[in-house]
Amino acid sequence: MPPRNPNSEEVFDFVVNKGNGIKGLVDAGIETVPDLYILPVEDRLEASEVVSVDSIPVIDASNLDDPKVTDSICEAASKWGFFQIINHGVPLQVLNNVREAAHKFHGLPYQEKNKYWVGNSPTHTVTLTTSFAPQAETALEWKDYLAFRFVPGDQESFALWPPVCREEVVEYMKRAEPVIWKLLKVLLKGINVKEIDKAREYTFLDTPVVYCNYYPRCPNPDLTAGVLPHSDIATLTLLLQDDSGGLYVRATDDHSWIHVPPIHGALVINIGDCLQIMSNDRYKSVEHRVVANASNNRVSVPIFANPGFNAAIGPLPEVLQTGEKPLYKQVIFSDYLKHHCSKKHEGKKTMDFARI
Ligand SMILES: O=C(O)CCC(=O)C(=O)O
Numbered sequence: 001m002p003p004r005n006p007n008s009e010e011v012f013d014f015v016v017n018k019g020n021g022i023k024g025l026v027d028a029g030i031e032t033v034p035d036l037y038i039l040p041v042e043d044r045l046e047a048s049e050v051v052s053v054d055s056i057p058v059i060d061a062s063n064l065d066d067p068k069v070t071d072s073i074c075e076a077a078s079k080w081g082f083f084q085i086i087n088h089g090v091p092l093q094v095l096n097n098v099r100e101a102a103h104k105f106h107g108l109p110y111q112e113k114n115k116y117w118v119g120n121s122p123t124h125t126v127t128l129t130t131s132f133a134p135q136a137e138t139a140l141e142w143k144d145y146l147a148f149r150f151v152p153g154d155q156e157s158f159a160l161w162p163p164v165c166r167e168e169v170v171e172y173m174k175r176a177e178p179v180i181w182k183l184l185k186v187l188l189k190g191i192n193v194k195e196i197d198k199a200r201e202y203t204f205l206d207t208p209v210v211y212c213n214y215y216p217r218c219p220n221p222d223l224t225a226g227v228l229p230h231s232d233i234a235t236l237t238l239l240l241q242d243d244s245g246g247l248y249v250r251a252t253d254d255h256s257w258i259h260v261p262p263i264h265g266a267l268v269i270n271i272g273d274c275l276q277i278m279s280n281d282r283y284k285s286v287e288h289r290v291v292a293n294a295s296n297n298r299v300s301v302p303i304f305a306n307p308g309f310n311a312a313i314g315p316l317p318e319v320l321q322t323g324e325k326p327l328y329k330q331v332i333f334s335d336y337l338k339h340h341c342s343k344k345h346e347g348k349k350t351m352d353f354a355r356i
């Protein structure tokens, strides 16, 4: 347990133990940022660290058979680790519906939401929680989120998921999954992986997870983190944001940050640790962070394309066939996930778990 200001224990109890979340605290009428949420100065995002000269690529994904398009995807994944796609085929209405559903869920009364709070939920495939690892953090992240796990063959969970948003989340997943597979295939082809049989599919995408992230408006976002710098552990993340802004990714100079401007109808794609490991560093899983908003309640809906729990993750034979030295050992995805979740967000530190 990190040392905390004694006033913070009360706030911690309200937000985490009682399951009110950060939204519950904001709704209670706080006008300043509680100590529990104030970041040490060195962890805050300073305006001087944000560069505006660069921006991550925006790629028209309407023809993923066009070599010019596939080259630009692979190049973006190597250089930036992040890009946005437009004309991706997921209908705008599906995106609008899932964003609205996220607002509706987080807007439910305490009694309704508390049924899904971690520890209370009727199924491990849906949990509501706050911050990333509250027990391990000195300052908490200004975010609540409802996580859905899509376990293959699971017929039971849907009935137990919150009725206010489950159809919209399932529809979003259904429409987005083919896009994720298409992108994975393009990226894998770019590192010489031409055939993906059933057994191999399991190592690239098996149990995707959808978050309905909610960042309530914050009295002073500069003092806090919506999400601290981290990289995602999946192979790929597909993220829907709203028009609030606030997502920043690490620039190629490795110390400044670039804002990811909201684009109507676009999806943000980023490479996760597993694909960086599999590609032996050809593709980059890039750090990113979120700053909450002073006037808007921001929502975002990422889909994490997670491998199967028992999948062995390591540099792929196709990448090493020319005699290249592996930079990572083989790790089991569930061990990697467990390690990631046992600590607070700390940039790209999770990758050390697999590094040789
Ligand atoms: O809310 C966002 O824009 C990004 C959230 C994120 O990075 C995450 O949930 O891993």
Ligand SMILES: [Fe+2]
Binding pocket: 230, 231, 232, 288
């Ligand atoms: Fe992330």
